[in-house]
Amino acid sequence: MESVRWGILSTARIGLEKVIPAMQKGRATTVVALGSRDGVRGREAAAKLGIPTAYDSYESLLADPAVEAIYNPLPNHLHVPWSIKAMEAGKHVLCEKPVALTADEAQQLVDAEKRTGKRVAEAFMVRHHxxxxxxxxxxxxxxxxxxxxxxxxxxxxxxxxxxxxxxxxxxxxxxxxxxxxxxxxxxxxxxxxxxxxxxxxxxxxxxxxxxxxxxxxxxxxxxxxxxxxxxxxxxxxxxxxxxxxxxxxxxxxxxxxxxxxxxxxxxxxxxxxxxxxxxxxxxxCDQYTLQVDAFSEAIRQDKPFDYPVADAVKNxxxxxxxxxxxxxxxxxxx
Ligand SMILES: NC(=O)c1ccc[n+]([C@@H]2O[C@H](COP(=O)([O-])OP(=O)(O)OC[C@H]3O[C@@H](n4cnc5c(N)ncnc54)[C@H](OP(=O)(O)O)[C@@H]3O)[C@@H](O)[C@H]2O)c1
Structure with a gap:
């Protein structure tokens, strides 16, 4: 199976320290790009982790046609707005927990899935362990x-x-x-x-x-x-x-x-x-690798993911x- 090509939104610590290295071990997952608000910080992080492309804005990451899916570890108030922007740019999204600040806000992601045909899920990695x-x-x-x-x-x-x-x-x-x-x-x-x-x-x-x-x-x-x-x-x-x-x-x-x-x-x-x-x-085992591979496989094989975004709304x-x-x-x- 061809790996899904992922882009990383920001230099969040959880990404740099845990999730990106876990993604790089994945059998269905490849990290191809990272975007940061700060070009220098983004390039340094990408170089350290061996990520081939770094962007100096989130917008340019989302505009990269090589990126198929986005990992979103932004601060909680930016989960929904940037996940929706990513979906509107044609990307699937794995978004950090909590997926939103309220259930009404999370519901916007359900609507965005219907509108864009792209998938979004909340990253509760423990459910894959x-x-x-x-x-x-x-x-x-x-x-x-x-x-x-x-x-x-x-x-x-x-x-x-x-x-x-x-x-x-x-x-x-x-x-x-x-x-x-x-x-x-x-x-x-x-x-x-x-x-x-x-x-x-x-x-x-x-x-x-x-x-x-x-x-x-x-x-x-x-x-x-x-x-x-x-x-x-x-x-x-x-x-x-x-x-x-x-x-x-x-x-x-x-x-x-x-x-x-x-x-x-x-x-x-x-x-x-x-x-x-x-x-x-x-x-x-790395529960973050298991999580992202499960999501990548769901995308590539067009099959259901165990934890659809409706689950995130319920939480x-x-x-x-x-x-x-x-x-x-x-x-x-x-
Ligand atoms: N699943 C897990 O095990 C796990 C563990 C830890 C955290 N998390 C979740 O991951 C998310 C990030 O947590 P973290 O501790 O890694 O965060 P963090 O290190 O503070 O990183 C957040 C990143 O977001 C970007 N950013 C954009 N706007 C920002 C703003 N107004 N204020 C601060 N940063 C902003 C910054 O990246 P740039 O400057 O590069 O743009 C920053 O590095 C949270 O939602 C948290 O709940 C999950």
Whole structure:
């Protein structure tokens, strides 16, 4: 299969450090160009990563007829506008999470797909990692009885006011940055959409971004996600799925190192000391490579991608509802 030719929008750190090297390992993916607002920065980044062409504007990248698809890791407020521009220029788009700032904004991408015939998807790479696919099938096959509670923590410490995550006006804050993973993975595991949500949100007094958000998300049949995400707290990632007959724990759920094996624990809960726990290990793999190759193959073979943009709109509806709950102090319906 001929590789899909990708262009990279900006010199975002996630691109330079993680996603571009992962794309360059892909079997269906080739990175052919990068565009930056700053020509010097763009050329330096492209040279360092062996990307053949660098542009000094996003517009010139989108005008390159050799580019078939765009990876969009711009700050969150630019996800929708630049993804739409890319689609209107005839490119498919893999856009970083959160795909938008609101569900209404995300819906514009659904409309843009219809209008342009190009695809756009939200880059939740974890859904391509074998450890998550395995956790989902364990839940589906009833290995832990009825899975009723997911407990998720995603936290790091970053109080740098210059970081995009700490700028409220461009879509900063923990819920947008990492809370979105807790929601996306719970929907993925339960294979269902929430009925109602409630949030407790603590904001940084100066930067105004949410720095500690906890959410209670109620799914059909009495299932729940309880999560906390934090941006000024000790670094920690935890996901545990509790069922009526045991539990599954994903040990490094979100930022699995591509060079290291990962592990999930399946515990039949015969005692409180994990006496019945067994570990399943997964060989090192790069979840960003798996993600982009899956998208490239969907494009090239004209087949459905597992996570269409309608899924991204559903995730954003829940974020919208949590933010409404912050203000109302009540349950909100997504
Ligand atoms: N999936 C994941 O694992 C993962 C991990 C980290 C981040 N992300 C997502 O990726 C995106 C980028 O995150 P990041 O930490 O890599 O960002 P970053 O390093 O701050 O990069 C953002 C880039 O956007 C460009 N830009 C355009 N307008 C800008 C503006 N007004 N302010 C700042 N930058 C602007 C800049 O590139 P030029 O100057 O070259 O144009 C900048 O380098 C976010 O949406 C984030 O949620 C995803």
């Amino acid at each position: 074998p450890q998550w696919l395995r956790a989902r099938s364990l839940v589906a096959e009833g290995k832990i009885g009825e899975a009723r509670l997911i407990r998720t923590i995603f936290a790091y410490s970053n109080a740098d006011p210059a970081n995009i995550r700490n700028q409220a006006e461009i879509g900063g804050g923990g819920l947008y940055d990492i809370g979105c993973y807790a929601i996306a993975t719970a929907r993925f595991l339960f294979g269902a959409e929430p009925l109602r949500v409630m949030a407790s949100v603590q904001r940084d007094p100066v930067m105004k971004v949410d720095r500690l958000t906890s959410g209670l998300i109620e799914f059909p049949d009495g299932r729940q996600l309880v999560f906390s995400c934090a941006t000024q707290l000790t670094a920690r990632q935890e996901v545990e799925i509790l069922g009526t007959k045991g539990r599954v724990q994903v040990k490094v759920p979100f930022n699995a190192d591509p060079a290291k094996p990962t592990e999930i624990v399946i515990d039949d809960a015969r005692d409180l000391y994990a006496g019945g726990a067994v570990s399943e290990r997964f060989d090192p 954003m509806r829940i974020i919208d509802a949590l933010l409404r709950s912050e203000t109302s102090g009540r349950w909100e319906t997504p």
